[in-house]
Amino acid sequence: MSISKLNNAPSFTPLYGQIKILITQSLALGEWRPGQPIPSEMDLASRFNVSQGTVRKAIDELAGENILVRRQGKGTFVATHTAERSRYRFLRISGIKGKKEYPINDVLLHYKRGKADKEIAERLKLKRGAALIMLLRATTFSNKPIILHSIYLPAALFRGLNGAMISSYPGTLYSLYETRYGIRITHAEERLRAVAADKTATDALGVKPNAPLLGIERVAYTYGDKPVEWRRSRCNTDQHCYFNKLG
Amino acid sequence: MSISKLNNAPSFTPLYGQIKILITQSLALGEWRPGQPIPSEMDLASRFNVSQGTVRKAIDELAGENILVRRQGKGTFVATHTAERSRYRFLRISGIKGKKEYPINDVLLHYKRGKADKEIAERLKLKRGAALIMLLRATTFSNKPIILHSIYLPAALFRGLNGAMISSYPGTLYSLYETRYGIRITHAEERLRAVAADKTATDALGVKPNAPLLGIERVAYTYGDKPVEWRRSRCNTDQHCYFNKLG
């Protein structure tokens, strides 16, 4: 009834914060899988010897971070990239006009293996020269290639991954990471700039040389702020743009 | 003790949601001013005839939306753009290298009045031809102009605003809206794309013609999703970029 009694010291961590950490650990260890329900609030309360209200506050925060999803009357579930709903969490580009629904697809253009240079090693917190998987991929709207992605993955985390697996997989890439490798992307950081189209981009996107493109660098993380993927994307913003809300 | 009893109907609004609306109304009407404290949770609880916990939940959400700011031991305050802390809430551009602190300033280049064309009228929910104030403004980092803003304001909301007021004001533009006109920007939506530099941009930013620039369109809102400002910005991203977190 009071882990907090062990914690009168300088840095005070509330009970619900400790519960949050315990729940996150169970998630990271795979005790509860994406898409599956976690135990009810009452069950967790008795398991951790706290009140339902304390568990509730921990779950509230995890739900706010899109780690868990609450469904009234049904239970609390581990968030998953498989749900169609979450497609736009990590795809902030959409069409500029009207609200037509575009069919969105991804095409794998190139697959190879290589080693981390200084920049990628820094971003992914790897050692320089660590083995990487490198993908070149295009996102199409209405079958027109709009975004070109150069994607870099630590080979150690994705053993056995190959081009055929990616091409044949029906969902998003993050859904593949989750279902095939148990790696759930929880959050990401992006840096945007305007760049001139290079040859790779003109070929893949069908734009003129030096056309202005929206350049996006992204580091994607899993539980515990562990970086898992780095990508550099270039987007043709003639008919599409990047949406953002400032709160 | 139960406004909610009036509300067994199809759409159910919890008590704390109603309290949230009441608090927001007091804010919009100026009963509590930016930077000032609102009444304590206990005071509000007795004022609204609900428990402290219900007021607490309402305030929690408003604090999550950056409408209010909690300070333990001191009270709950109306958020303000005057605080240095909030400078970066609406400025997502920063330097690319190291973590040097750049002196950031704004320069007014041009001031005029005009009428709303179709696009601006739509964005600001005005009638076509409504009176506007138009600003051309540059944001400088280390005294170098990096971002050029074309800003459009409904003249009806900013009576008497002129170039001298803006140039002599020491804080951010949103701080000026707040202190001089009682209009607090609460949130905004942005659309980003890559564009080629036009003459206005080459002159103000010192880049080559057709250089790729990051184009940002923003609609800024006050309480009740009321649009108050529209701006189109162009940013030189050679040494700076736009940061974003995806949750």
Add this chain to the structure above:
DNA sequence: TAGTGGTCTAGACCACGTT
């Protein structure tokens, strides 16, 4: 009908800032 999350209450106690 039973089980889940969602709301609301009342009260105790803690952490923080000010007086």
Add this chain to the structure above:
DNA sequence: ACGTGGTCTAGACCACTAG
């Protein structure tokens, strides 16, 4: 010492889903 927000509890009742 006092008042503020922050945490935690225990219990009642509501809303939603499913068998």
